[in-house]
Amino acid sequence: MYQFSIDRETDAPKMVLTISGEIDLFAAPEFREKLYEAVSDVSADVVLNCRDLSYIDSSGLGILLGALKRVRQNSHQVYIRYLKDSIKKLFIITGLDKAFVLEDVQ
Amino acid sequence: MYQFSIDRETDAPKMVLTISGEIDLFAAPEFREKLYEAVSDVSADVVLNCRDLSYIDSSGLGILLGALKRVRQNSHQVYIRYLKDSIKKLFIITGLDKAFVLEDVQ
């Protein structure tokens, strides 16, 4: 149903995580565990590459926000890249576009 | 839901019809009308190119058989090309693989 892969870009100081597939209530527990583990004790900004994220619901958005809180505790920021329009709309509706830095660099 | 296009190959004496999409009970009335019209009074063998036929049910198979009867009245044959495995299976189950000439020329 969903895949979650982690790559650290070699030529950048940021930690880049790639999130793909569908994140819904069913996938949420595993996604929460993996994402929180990935960002725990990270001392760098985090970039979430969402190019292949096809679906996310409020439970997934809540987990992203939880990850943001963890990253901010270490005074870093979370950048979210390449959101599909239908998903970007959800960030805007919930105000999460203000909490994260949304990027559309091509 | 379904598309049905007719092309006569210019360099061949056979009449080639291309059938694509899904043919189910809902599509059946229009499919019947168009196919019977296409093969009526045709004095050549008919080739049905089914490369892009993704789904057909017994109502569609019945219509193909009706077309075959019309073509045979004029002493011609119907060739069916490039069936997907899941559809070829239906021809074998119903014995229609013996009524038509199934071809897999690539």
Place this chain on the structure above:
Amino acid sequence: MSKQKQIVLAIPPEAAYISLARLTASGLANQLGFDMDAIEDIKVCVSEVLNETISTSSDIKEPITLCFDLTKDGFEVLISRDMLQQSALFTSETGQFALSILETLMDRVILSNDNAGTICLSKTTGRSVPHG
């Protein structure tokens, strides 16, 4: 979890809604772990039963109910509607094609005698699917 899991879909008795039932059946089969060939078989068989139910009783406006009972290794689907008439099923030429298809592709097909409108299909993931 003591009760057996069940998915129920009810549609109007019209050809236009058969594709929706096919979609739901294929989504469920996918989730239950059937392989691509078996999913295709299930779509075909659910459609065939609906075709027959709809075309043999066009005067009836009651919904058709598809009740999927999830079993240990597959499912059983009971397709039924309130039948005002007891018309014989699977007697036309295409109906006979349909019945051959059902009997070949499903593990078990039950046409209930007391009610011409109830048909039960079952299929398990454990069995490999015949290819022609």
Place this chain on the structure above:
Amino acid sequence: MSKQKQIVLAIPPEAAYISLARLTASGLANQLGFDMDAIEDIKVCVSEVLNETISTSSDIKEPITLCFDLTKDGFEVLISRDMLQQSALFTSETGQFALSILETLMDRVILSNDNAGTICLSKTTGRSVPHG
């Protein structure tokens, strides 16, 4: 055709079946002529209601019923289940996200007061969908 057309889907109250409801809702929306953006909105909203229903009452094993009434230019979906408890819906942080999403993407959202378990969403094809 005198009766309004209705599609009913019942699923077990488990997160594993939400994707099936999403699939059925999207297939229906597609058939009713909603555009791609609206289909996506409908999938999202049906999911959000199911999420909330399932996560606020994990002790209940009764099925959840989605009843789609087809209207002239869209549909209305009533999502309900037998609730043994009257827990407040959409109060958690994610619940509040969900409610904002529903209210923005649907034409109308009704949370019934007499039964915390019934939520009604409606959407018509006539209206263009807001894009952020």
